[in-house]
Amino acid sequence: MHCIRFAVVAFMSVILMAGCSEESTQPVNNENPEESLLKVGEGADQGYKVELYSENTFAIGYHRIYVKLTRTSTHALVDRAAVSIIPMMNMGQMKHSAPHEDHEGVAAINGLFHCAVNFIMAGTWELRANFRDEKNGTVGEVAVNVNVAAGNMLKSVVGTDGKNYFITLVKPEKPVVGMNDLEITVHYRETMMSFPAVENLTVKMEPTMPSMGHGSPNNVDPTHQQNGHYLGKVNFTMTGDWRVDLDFARGDSLLHTSFDITVP
Ligand SMILES: [Cu+2]
Structure with a gap:
């Protein structure tokens, strides 16, 4: 009973607090x-x-x-x-x-x-x-x-099926030492006007520090969520220059690309 009562009070306070700070908490x-x-x-x-x-x-x-x-x-x-x-x-x-x-x-x-x-x-x-x-x-x-402006957040790669794919690194926007959310999008060029999302790929991801010859543990391969967005986790165990290799497959291997990420 105490638990329930506490929960109700806590819930009410959250509502009240949310009401007061509505302006400032909205992104x-x-x-x-x-x-x-x-x-x-x-x-x-x-x-x-x-x-x-x-x-x-x-x-x-x-x-x-x-x-x-x-x-x-x-x-x-x-x-x-x-x-x-x-x-x-x-x-x-x-x-x-x-x-x-x-x-x-x-x-x-x-x-x-x-x-x-x-x-x-x-x-x-x-x-x-x-x-x-x-x-x-x-x-x-x-x-x-x-x-x-120019930038290195998007890779244009021709797949083994001859189609042009666009792989975009959405997250991490601000990489940190430790676990980071990783988000990428995948699209292909159907025509000059049409770039559908690619939703059915298996992704293998491997972060390494090429200068030091090591990787990191506990990474989570990105999986498809919706609209061509794939989410995973990347573990940068120290500051410096990392390379994140990504292999995409649809049954057979489709394409490979990598992103260079500096962790400050
Ligand atoms: Cu153009």
Whole structure:
């Protein structure tokens, strides 16, 4: 009985505490995303203002992009809409897209729609943000140009099946000594405009310190979760330069790549 009573009290306090500190504990502040995020750009279409935000400046690799939708006339935040971002690169002779993720469902999360883009090249990209307001069916699109810097978080590899694969290191963003969450995404190029997620791979991972000729124990091979995201654990037992080798198989061996990670 005491336990239950304690649990109820503890639960109530959590609710009360959560109520008091709601603003500060939210990773992204819906009213003012400017406070925690970088503004990527904005535009207007069909009576809506569309603002794009990111967590950091763009370099080759995986970036979450947050979309804030506002009715221009009333300044009201739209909290139910289908939202997607299509990245486009115009290379003169040809155009191509990149892997990207739409907001899931239509409900905004803290007033924002969460999309993601895997930038596969450095240079100027056009981000086409599309929306469909659930309330009245209004459809619109806004295009924003962004610059993407070079980076080593994405590998482009031709598989044994002759297809072009894109392996992106999403985590660790800030590697530390000890156990780190490891997250990678895998996509392939179906056409210049279509980059589907690859969800059915077996991954073997091996971290080593090439300069010292040793590895580390207790690593967990990444396994598929959803939308081409694979999660595992990597153990960096000391500071310095590590190499994480990754072997991907689908029955037969498909491809190999590696990421160089410096642990400060
Ligand atoms: Cu390009």
